[in-house]
Amino acid sequence: MLVLGIESSCDETGVALVDAGGPGVPKLLGHALHSQVRMHEAYGGVVPELASRDHIRRVLPLTHEVLRQAGRSLPEIETVAYTRGPGLAGALLVGAGVACALGASLGKPVLGVHHLEGHLLSPFLGADPPQFPFVALLVSGGHTQLMRVEGVGDYELLGETIDDAAGEAFDKSAKLMGLGYPGGPALSKLAQQGDAKAFALPRPLLHSGDLDFSFAGLKTAVLTQARKLGDQLEPRKADLAASTEAAIVEVLLKKSLAALKQTGLKRLVVAGGVGANQLLREQLNAACAKRGVRVHYPELDLCTDNGAMIAMAAAMRLAAGVQEANRDYAFDVKPR
Numbered sequence: 001m002l003v004l005g006i007e008s009s010c011d012e013t014g015v016a017l018v019d020a021g022g023p024g025v026p027k028l029l030g031h032a033l034h035s036q037v038r039m040h041e042a043y044g045g046v047v048p049e050l051a052s053r054d055h056i057r058r059v060l061p062l063t064h065e066v067l068r069q070a071g072r073s074l075p076e077i078e079t080v081a082y083t084r085g086p087g088l089a090g091a092l093l094v095g096a097g098v099a100c101a102l103g104a105s106l107g108k109p110v111l112g113v114h115h116l117e118g119h120l121l122s123p124f125l126g127a128d129p130p131q132f133p134f135v136a137l138l139v140s141g142g143h144t145q146l147m148r149v150e151g152v153g154d155y156e157l158l159g160e161t162i163d164d165a166a167g168e169a170f171d172k173s174a175k176l177m178g179l180g181y182p183g184g185p186a187l188s189k190l191a192q193q194g195d196a197k198a199f200a201l202p203r204p205l206l207h208s209g210d211l212d213f214s215f216a217g218l219k220t221a222v223l224t225q226a227r228k229l230g231d232q233l234e235p236r237k238a239d240l241a242a243s244t245e246a247a248i249v250e251v252l253l254k255k256s257l258a259a260l261k262q263t264g265l266k267r268l269v270v271a272g273g274v275g276a277n278q279l280l281r282e283q284l285n286a287a288c289a290k291r292g293v294r295v296h297y298p299e300l301d302l303c304t305d306n307g308a309m310i311a312m313a314a315a316m317r318l319a320a321g322v323q324e325a326n327r328d329y330a331f332d333v334k335p336r
């Protein structure tokens with residue numbers, strides 16, 4: 001049972017093929033990705049119209065590339081899955097339109113997937129897939145959520161950000177330090193040369209007693225600090241980056257531990273772009289090892305947006321019987 005997955009919600013065009021025919025977890029047969037980061041760099045962020053146009057240019061060549069990698073042909077595809085949302089409307093429409101056109105022309109059903117469910121299930125693509133139930137920390141550019149995951153499609157939201165996402169906190173802080181876009185990896189790299197204790201930045205909602213997050217105040221504090229430094233920002237940049245990263249990571253760590261305690265679960269899955277952050281991984285690994293908790297991450301290259309997670313989520317939803325593919329090719333998307 002071959003499932004093709006297409007991801008086009010933001011600035012990465014991703015296509016992948018999984019085989020859901022055998023026993024156990026579906027198997028990744030091939031995946032290809034085109035990142036638009038270079039294209040958007042000059043503008044300091046994603047330009048939606050440019051993103052849509054580039055998805056149009058890339059999606060079919062990537063599809064052929066994936067089929068070539070897997071040694072398969074178009075007619076062998078059984079289901080065409082795509083990201084239905086959330087994301088940029090125009091960008092989503094490209095993936096949905098292509099998926100439905102492919103489905104219609106091949107006479108095969110299609111299936112729309114929630115982007116975050118793709119991230120959530122992405123650790124199943126790795127060599128060490130988690131077992132249900134687990135706590136999930138979803139940390140991307142647009143979302144920060146803690147969830148209790150009982151099985152495919154069975155998710156309870158435990159807490160989420162009330163304003164900015166963790167990735168946004170990285171990106172916006174990086175931008176006002178002049179580190180470019182996307183800021184997360186750049187800020188994290190610079191932070192390695194800095195002193196994380198140099199600046200006392202706030203840890204919003206750290207002691208709120210619930211599992212919600214807030215990062216808007218942190219971004220403002222970074223801005224205030226940068227302005228105060230003025231000419232001195234340049235030589236202190238690494239210190240400010242390290243202090244910012246430490247504040248974000250501490251909040252994510254403490255809230256994840258609180259979620260594990262509250263649920264009594266002994267497994268944690270960390271997914272989404274910020275899950276690639278090395279400091280977060282080190283601190284979570286150390287804290288969880290002490291508590292007998294196993295932590296699962298997606299492979300590093302599958303932390304950020306990709307088609308493999310969409311194909312995997314679709315295959316797992318089909319296998320679990322929580323969603324059926326359909327032949328209604330009159331698609332729509334859900335940007336929010």
Ligand code: KG4
Pocket residue numbers: 010119139140141142143166167168170171182183184185188272273274275276277278303304305
């Ligand atoms: O999951 P993702 O690719 O896209 C969304 O669905 O939003 O996440 C992108 C986010 C960006 O905010 C990026 O700065 C952040 O993940 N990110 C990182 C790292 N790698 C990516 N943040 C901190 N450290 C990293 N190593």
Ligand code: ZN
Pocket residue numbers: 115119140141272273304305
């Ligand atoms: Zn994402």
